[in-house]
Amino acid sequence: LDHRPVFPGHCLLIPKQHYETLIDLPANLIEPVFRGVQLLARAVETGMQAHGTFVAMNNRVSQSVAHLHVHVVPRRRKDGLRGFFWPRYPYKSDEEAEVVQQAIRAVVQELNESSAQ
Numbered sequence: 747l748d749h750r751p752v753f754p755g756h757c758l759l760i761p762k763q764h765y766e767t768l769i770d771l772p773a774n775l776i777e778p779v780f781r782g783v784q785l786l787a788r789a790v791e792t793g794m795q796a797h798g799t800f801v802a803m804n805n806r807v808s809q810s811v812a813h814l815h816v817h818v819v820p821r822r823r824k825d826g827l828r829g830f831f832w833p834r835y836p837y838k839s840d841e842e843a844e845v846v847q848q849a850i851r852a853v854v855q856e857l858n859e860s861s862a863q
Contacts, residue, residue: 748817752827755794755820759786765814767805779816786818796820800827 748756759782765771771779787799800819804810821827837843 752800752817752819753821753825755790755796757786757790757818759783759816759818761814766812767809767814768803769805771814779814783816783818786816790818790820794820797822 748758759779761771761775761779763775765775783801787801790796791799798821800817800821802817802819803815837846
């Protein structure tokens, strides 16, 4: 359990081995970690009689502990949380969104190519 929960039942999944962020987690551990997250989300939702769950992970910014951990928070309709905890702002134009999309897409392609070698 999180020691300062958003709501009762707020849990953390914490790998035993030390990895600071998701980026540091070896590829062969991604599936087992997220299988655990899925199991925990199912248990929290059912055990807390929640309508759903919010699953979150910070990488460096706002990461209060420098060790990979995943939050699983029970949610209920009208529980006071609105989507994300921070304000959301639309792109100023389709062109701005396209520039951002292309910057990310280029790195994804580069990473895919380097991992294929």
